[in-house]
Amino acid sequence: MLAVLRSVWVWCAVALLVIVWLPLLGIIRLFDRDPVRYTTGRWFRNLGVAMTKVNPLWRLHITGFTVPRERTPFVVVSNHQSLADIPLISHIPWEMKWIGKAELFRLPIIGWMMQLSGDIAVDRKDARSGARTIIRASQYLEQRCPVMFFPEGTRSPDGRVGRFSDGAFHLAIRTHTPILPIAVEGSSDALPKHSWRFGNPSDIHVHVLDPIPTVEYGPDQLGALRDRVRMAIVHAIATRRGVSDREVDGLTPRTSSGSTTV
Numbered sequence: 001m002l003a004v005l006r007s008v009w010v011w012c013a014v015a016l017l018v019i020v021w022l023p024l025l026g027i028i029r030l031f032d033r034d035p036v037r038y039t040t041g042r043w044f045r046n047l048g049v050a051m052t053k054v055n056p057l058w059r060l061h062i063t064g065f066t067v068p069r070e071r072t073p074f075v076v077v078s079n080h081q082s083l084a085d086i087p088l089i090s091h092i093p094w095e096m097k098w099i100g101k102a103e104l105f106r107l108p109i110i111g112w113m114m115q116l117s118g119d120i121a122v123d124r125k126d127a128r129s130g131a132r133t134i135i136r137a138s139q140y141l142e143q144r145c146p147v148m149f150f151p152e153g154t155r156s157p158d159g160r161v162g163r164f165s166d167g168a169f170h171l172a173i174r175t176h177t178p179i180l181p182i183a184v185e186g187s188s189d190a191l192p193k194h195s196w197r198f199g200n201p202s203d204i205h206v207h208v209l210d211p212i213p214t215v216e217y218g219p220d221q222l223g224a225l226r227d228r229v230r231m232a233i234v235h236a237i238a239t240r241r242g243v244s245d246r247e248v249d250g251l252t253p254r255t256s257s258g259s260t261t262v
Contacts, residue, residue, distance in 0.1 A: 006057065007197045013054040021047045022109050029116045036145040037118040038071070041095040044117040048090030057201045058190055060088055064208035065180070067092055071144040074211060075137075075172040078182035079161045079233050080150040084191040085184050088206055089148070092182075096146035099133060099167075120147070134171050141175050151226075159188045160250035161234045169226045173219060178211040181229050183236035207236050 025043055032040045052058055076096055078089060086098075098114075102123040105111045114121075120136050123129040137147045149168035156162055172179050186204040209232055217225045231245070238248040246252045 004197065010055045010057070010198055011196070014051050017047060017050050017054065018109055021050075022113060025113050025116050036095075036097070036140055036143045037116070038095050038145060041097060041117040041119075044113050045090035045095065047113070048087030051087040052091065055198070057198050058084070058088070059201065059203045060091060060206065061203060062091055062206045062208070065210050067094055067180075067208060069093065071095075072146065073141040073144050073175075073177050074146040074180040075141075075168050075175075075177050076146050076148040076180045076182060077151055077164075077168050077229055077233075078148070079184055079237070080152045080155050081159055081184055081186075081188035082155055082191045082193065084187040084204070085150075085155075088184065088187060088204060089182060091206070092208065094146065096148045097137070097140050098148045099137070099150075102129070130167060133167065134174070137171050138175050141171075141177050146180070147171070151230075155193050156188065156250065157193060158250070160248055161230065161237065162250040164226050164230045166222055166226060169222050169229070170219075172214045173217050173222060173225065176215050178213050179225070179229055180211050181209040181232050181236075183207045183209065183233045183240070185237050185240045205240055207240070209233070209236060 021044075025040060028043050029037065029040045032038070052060060071094075074096075078085065097117075098119045099122055100114065100119055102121040105114050105119075105121040118140075120133055121129075122133050140147050151164035151168050152162045153165055168179070171177070184204070184206055186202055189199040190202050190204055191198055212225075212229060212232070214225060231249075234245050234248045238245045241248065
């Protein structure tokens with residue numbers, strides 16, 4: 001019963017924050033003359049920070065590479081364990097434009113704020129949407145604004161790292177932009193998939209790995225770059241858990257007992 005009451009309290013606080021943030025963001029957007037809406041976007045990420053602060057169940061730890069305060073173009077790539085990942089990664093103190101499913105942009109309030117902030121919608125039912133996403137993301141990078149991908153495309157069902165799509169790596173190679181990998185660990189239990197209830201109080205780790213240059217990669221090496229980034233994230237999570245990389249790698253088959261095969 002206590003867990004239910006805590007979850008209700010957090011969701012009510014989050015709903016109030018979202019309602020208050022929409023007009024605030026609209027006012028900021030009116031005065032934001034930056035071509036990438038940098039200030040508007042950063043204030044939208046601050047909503048994620050506020051959401052985390054009203055949740056007493058999450059203890060966030062950000063470690064690793066120190067993100068520069070000045071605008072630096074990166075293609076940011078993260079694993080995806082939970083909906084909690086979005087407000088948690090928003091604590092990284094800079095603005096980056098997020099690539100998200102088109103369905104999210106059609107949601108009331110949250111979708112409107114994503115549009116105000118200049119985030120990028122991808123319509124998986126439209127074959128040309130991916131190309132438009134790459135073009136728009138390239139324009140942001142030219143303005144020294146990072147872009148953010150969840151290349152798994154959806155939340156992990158078991159906390160293991162799944163297959164990565166090619167879009168982020170195609171963009172990085174095409175624009176010669178370094179990739180900034182992020183490893184998120186602990187959020188899957190903080191807000192379990194297909195549940196509105198928050199988990200028990202938990203430590204969540206957002207580890208920013210060192211940037212990976214892409215200038216030496218050509219289009220025919222896209223797969224090698226993708227696998228290098230993915231395994232760097234897998235290794236960071238495995239190190240945090242104190243297990244082998246195979247136990248975190250979602251592409252490694254499991255035996256019927258639940259262990260990974262060799």
